Amino acid sequence: MLKAPHSQHQTVPPAPTLEAAKVITISSQSIKVACSNCNLRELCMPVGLSKNELERVDTMVEVRRKIKKGAALFHNGEAFRSLFAIRSGFFKTCMATEDGRDQVTGFQMAGEVMGLDGIVNDHHTCDAIALEDAEVCVLPFERIVAMSQEITSFQRHVHKIMSREIVRENGVMLLLGSMRAEERLAAFLLNLVQRLHTRGFSQSELVLRMTREEIGSYLGLKLETVSRTFSKFAEDGIIAVKQRHVRILKRDALNDLVNRADLN
């Protein structure tokens, strides 16, 4: 019915520099690595830095850190020291209430930054869990602060990353507050595939790295509802689903669902 899309892995597409870097990193986890020739630079770093500034920025990454699938990059309550830029792999962030309820607040992929929640009270307020084996660049916050004061465009970049997260969360609030199940899932799929496309993957095919339950938590739905909605989309010919492999057949139909004009 639907073959696994071999062409899509949710790690970074192969590139000479990446492969070289990987060999180094495998041999030792604490080797410093340069942002200046990282193929994710355009996602992580500001553009238009001078050669000098770029060299300076290369001191940003303290170490790389590998996280096994299922392991935590950081936990709620843990002291905040660094931000983390995802180099490869896929994460979820989630909050838990005292009573054991638990809410996925986001899914993060290569080039995105995690840990911003920790700044305000010097400790993290959520858990970051790897949904597949992953590697992150550890960015000590004190270095980020220092560099912001030296390089104006870097400061600007940090502000934008934080503002972007605020805007993203506003969008999720809109979704959770005013959309119905089908609309939520449609918006979710479109958002995921769009971000993957930015990273060089297909516009129409993706592999979910999270369970139905995690999707449900993020979207404020139960896992059964997520599953049923997937099935309904498949019946309607909008997508093809086989487990975590999803192919988008009618992008317009998904768009229409999100922007339907008939609901107040």
Next chain:
Amino acid sequence: MLKAPHSQHQTVPPAPTLEAAKVITISSQSIKVACSNCNLRELCMPVGLSKNELERVDTMVEVRRKIKKGAALFHNGEAFRSLFAIRSGFFKTCMATEDGRDQVTGFQMAGEVMGLDGIVNDHHTCDAIALEDAEVCVLPFERIVAMSQEITSFQRHVHKIMSREIVRENGVMLLLGSMRAEERLAAFLLNLVQRLHTRGFSQSELVLRMTREEIGSYLGLKLETVSRTFSKFAEDGIIAVKQRHVRILKRDALNDLVNRADLN
């Protein structure tokens, strides 16, 4: 049944400096004002600034701006130039989708900062509407950037304000994603009264500045559900409600609702 709490106005409690400042501002809207002797300083500004730094920070506020009840401080799509610190009054921020749906993303009161969403794309992504006559300090973002580079503790403060907003929105996502109507409203009331208490108001009595519909939008509920839930709380003796006047009678009951251990 429930008398209007005369002791509580959701503007700043009277203070000599405030009254003086008001007289000045009324006479002209473009007079510069000093943060250093503003009675909201501890909410807006970092602590532990030297006398020198304080003087420097006093140049932060370009002007004060008055906004009439119902008017917009800024609109979605408008160019971003400044952040706004609320001096008095009460705001809502809301997003609208193309199809006319509309989601309240927050309520803001004295000492809180608005406009952070505009940083990432140089234009605002939501509307900020005054729910009562209000006054804000206009903080040109370029000045904030410049001052961040000069005064470390100021930069730190800006980071914290943005991080705090991210954490707040995480909390709203938890609320919208996993709580039921009663829990949402309980959390909402506790949050409001706590913030008001920080500003010197009662711990148990408040005047809502927004309609049932706006509360509902924020909480992902319809206005009828909000109204019914208020009525239920009143029946249960948890609160006393008369229109927009709310008195909290059993704070513990509200707390228990938010932290109920029996729901997964």
Next chain:
DNA sequence: CGACACCTTGAAGAGGTTCAAGAAATGTGG
């Protein structure tokens, strides 16, 4: 005082949840 916005309450209905069972995939240990 009258018009308008806002709030309350009831009754019917829909969308999503809960509970349950079974199927498919994944991981583990022999």
Next chain:
DNA sequence: CCACATTTCTTGAACCTCTTCAAGGTGTCG
């Protein structure tokens, strides 16, 4: 590499919470 245990996913049916629709009441402001 296969068998078994575990996790994940799907689907059905009953139930429940919240919504929708409707009507009337209350408060506010010119």
